[in-house]
Amino acid sequence: MFxxxxxxxxxxxxxxxxxxxxxxxxxxxxxxxxxxxxxxDSLYDVGTNTYLLRTIAKANFPxxxxxxxxxxxxxxxxxxxxxxDFTTKIAFGESVTSPPPFQAIHRGGISFQESLMKALDIxxxxxxxxxxxxFTLASTRAKENPGKGVNFASSGCGIIDATSAIxxxxxxxxxxxxxxxxFGNLSSQLGAEKAMEYFEKATFFICIGNNDVNFFALFRxxxxxxxxxxxxxxxxxxxxxTLYKLGARKFGIFGVPYVGxxxxxxxxxxxxxxxxxxxxxxxxxxxxxxxxxxxxQENLEDMHFSYANSYNLLYDIYMNPATYKIKYxxxxxxxxxxxxxxSNCNPIARLCKNRKEYLFWDVSxxxxxxxxxxxxxxxxxxxxxxxxxxxxxxxxx
Numbered sequence: 001m002f003x004x005x006x007x008x009x010x011x012x013x014x015x016x017x018x019x020x021x022x023x024x025x026x027x028x029x030x031x032x033x034x035x036x037x038x039x040x041d042s043l044y045d046v047g048t049n050t051y052l053l054r055t056i057a058k059a060n061f062p063x064x065x066x067x068x069x070x071x072x073x074x075x076x077x078x079x080x081x082x083x084x085d086f087t088t089k090i091a092f093g094e095s096v097t098s099p100p101p102f103q104a105i106h107r108g109g110i111s112f113q114e115s116l117m118k119a120l121d122i123x124x125x126x127x128x129x130x131x132x133x134x135f136t137l138a139s140t141r142a143k144e145n146p147g148k149g150v151n152f153a154s155s156g157c158g159i160i161d162a163t164s165a166i167x168x169x170x171x172x173x174x175x176x177x178x179x180x181x182x183f184g185n186l187s188s189q190l191g192a193e194k195a196m197e198y199f200e201k202a203t204f205f206i207c208i209g210n211n212d213v214n215f216f217a218l219f220r221x222x223x224x225x226x227x228x229x230x231x232x233x234x235x236x237x238x239x240x241x242t243l244y245k246l247g248a249r250k251f252g253i254f255g256v257p258y259v260g261x262x263x264x265x266x267x268x269x270x271x272x273x274x275x276x277x278x279x280x281x282x283x284x285x286x287x288x289x290x291x292x293x294x295x296x297q298e299n300l301e302d303m304h305f306s307y308a309n310s311y312n313l314l315y316d317i318y319m320n321p322a323t324y325k326i327k328y329x330x331x332x333x334x335x336x337x338x339x340x341x342x343s344n345c346n347p348i349a350r351l352c353k354n355r356k357e358y359l360f361w362d363v364s365x366x367x368x369x370x371x372x373x374x375x376x377x378x379x380x381x382x383x384x385x386x387x388x389x390x391x392x393x394x395x396x397x
Contacts, residue, residue: 034395035120035149035198036091036099039175039239040207040254042155042365044084044098047075048170049155051103055168057155062347063334067355067368069143075101077155079333079355080140080368086375087205087252088147091395093129094138099149102178103170116185120198121148131395135376140368149202152178158211159232159239166215172208172235176242183246199247200302203395206239207254209285214259214364217278218268225281233288237296244300251305252378252391253293256282258314263332263341264363272330272339286311306386306394308378313385317359317370324373326359333358333367 038044042057050060058075059065065073067080076082084098105115117123128148152175156167164171170178186195212232216223223231240251259265260278269275286309293305321329333352334345343349345362352358361367366374377385379392 034091035202036088036147036395037149037179037202037204037248038084038087038098038151038153038207039172039179039204040153041157041169041211042077042153043082043210043254044087044151044153044205044207045075045077045155046082046084046098046101046151046153048101048103048151048153050075051101051107052154052168052170055156057167057169059155059345063345063349063351066351067140074144077362077365078368078371079361081142081371082368083207083254083366083371083374084151084153084205085142086135086139086372087391088149089132089135089139089142090375090379090391091131091203092147093132094136095129095142095145096147097142097145098147099151100146102150102152102175102182105150113185113189116150116182117189119146119148119150120186122189131392132379133392134380135372139372150178150182153207156211157208158215159208159235160212163212163215166211172239176239179243179246196247200249202248203250203252204243204248205252205254208236208239209256209282209289210259210364213256213278213282213285214264216281217260217265217275225284229281229285229288232285233292236289237292240292240296244296244303249302249304250394250397251293251303252308252394253289253305254308254378255286255289255310257310258282258312258318259364261314261318261329262364263330263335263339263360266330267337267339267341267363282311304389304394304397306378306389306391308374308391309385309387310374310378313374313377321359325356326370327357328352329359331358332360332362334362 049055049058059077060073060075088096088098100119154170156169157164161171161173259282260275265275266272297303317324318329332340333355334349335341336343336349341363355367356369358367
C-alpha cells in the first residue's frame with residue numbers, strides 16, 4: 001500500500017518534503033479542521049459498491065438517482081440524495097453532499113495521496129458554509145459537491161463480517177482497515193500527533209446493524225436472539241474502541257430502524273404483515289447499544305456521542321403517515337410484484353409518480369424525502385428521536 005511520497009534522497013528533495021509538511025501542518029492548525037467520516041451500510045453508501053466486482057448489491061443503473069442532479073445513477077440506493085448526504089449537510093451546509101467513497105479515492109486515477117489530501121481539504125482551499133440550523137428546499141437541489149472527509153460505507157455491510165459476506169460487501173473489519181489507512185497517510189504527511197488532532201475534531205457517523213437484523217429474521221438463524229445481540233454489541237464495541245484509539249472522539253450513531261415493516265420483510269410473510277422477529281430484535285439491540293454508548297462515554301475521556309433513534313421515528317411514520325405527508329408506507333416506489341418488493345429497483349421496474357408520497361424508495365431504503373425528514377429530526381429534533389445531544393450539537397463540539 002502506498003503510504004507516502006517516494007522520492008530520491010537528496011538535500012533538495014529533503015528540503016522540499018520538509019517545507020511541504022510544514023505548510024500542511026500550518027494550514028491544519030489554522031483552519032477549521034472538522035471533517036466527516038461515514039461508516040456503515042447501504043443507507044450511507046454513495047458509490048462504494050460500484051467499485052466492487054463480486055457484489056450484486058449495486059445502484060449504478062436506473063431508476064436509482066432519478067431525482068439526483070441530471071437524473072444520474074450514482075451508487076446511492078435512493079431516488080436522490082440519501083442519508084449520508086443529509087448527514088454531511090449538518091456539518092457543511094445545504095449545497096454539500098457526502099464525502100467521496102474511499103474506493104473512489106483509492107482508484108481515482110491520480111495518486112491516492114493527492115486524492116486523499118483533496119478530500120480532506122488539508123490546505124483549506126474550499127469555503128464551507130458551516131453547520132446549518134435547518135433544512136430547506138435547497139437541500140434537495142444540490143449536485144455532487146463532496147463535503148470534507150471520506151465515506152467508507154458499503155451496501156450489505158453488517159456489524160459482524162459473516163453478514164457482510166452474504167452480499168460480498170466491504171465488511172466493518174475492512175472499513176476500519178481503510179480508516180487506519182487514511183490515518184496512516186495523514187500521519188506520513190503531518191505526523192501522528194497532527195493526524196490524531198484531525199481525527200479528534202472530526203465527527204464519525206456510523207450506521208450498521210440493519211442487515212444483521214434483516215438476515216436474522218429472513219434466514220431464521222439458529223442462534224437465540226440474546227446471544228446473537230450480545231455478539232453484535234461486542235463487535236460494535238470493538239469498532240468504537242478501534243476508532244477511539246485513532247483519535248476519534250465524536251460519534252453520531254444511527255440506531256437500527258423499525259425494519260420489520262419494510263416491503264422486503266412484508267413480501268416474505270403470509271398476509272403481508274410486519275416481521276415481529278425483526279422489529280423485536282431491532283428494539284432489543286438498540287437498548288443494548290444505547291447502554292454501550294453510555295458506558296463508553298463514562299469510561300473514555302472526551303468521548304461524545306449522539307444516538308439517533310430511527311426505530312422510534314420510523315414507527316411514528318408508520319403509525320401516523322399523514323402527519324408526515326406520506327400516503328404509502330407498505331409499498332416501495334420502485335420495484336415489481338407484491339409490495340413492489342419482488343425485485344430490486346431496475347430499468348424495467350414500475351416507478352411511482354410522486355416519490356414524496358412514499359416512505360420507501362425500493363424494497364428497504366427510504367426515499368430522498370424521508371432521508372431529509374429523518375436527518376431533520378436527528379439534527380434538530382426532540383429527545384424521542386435523538387439524544388443526549390442532537391447531531392447538530394455534536395458537530396459543533
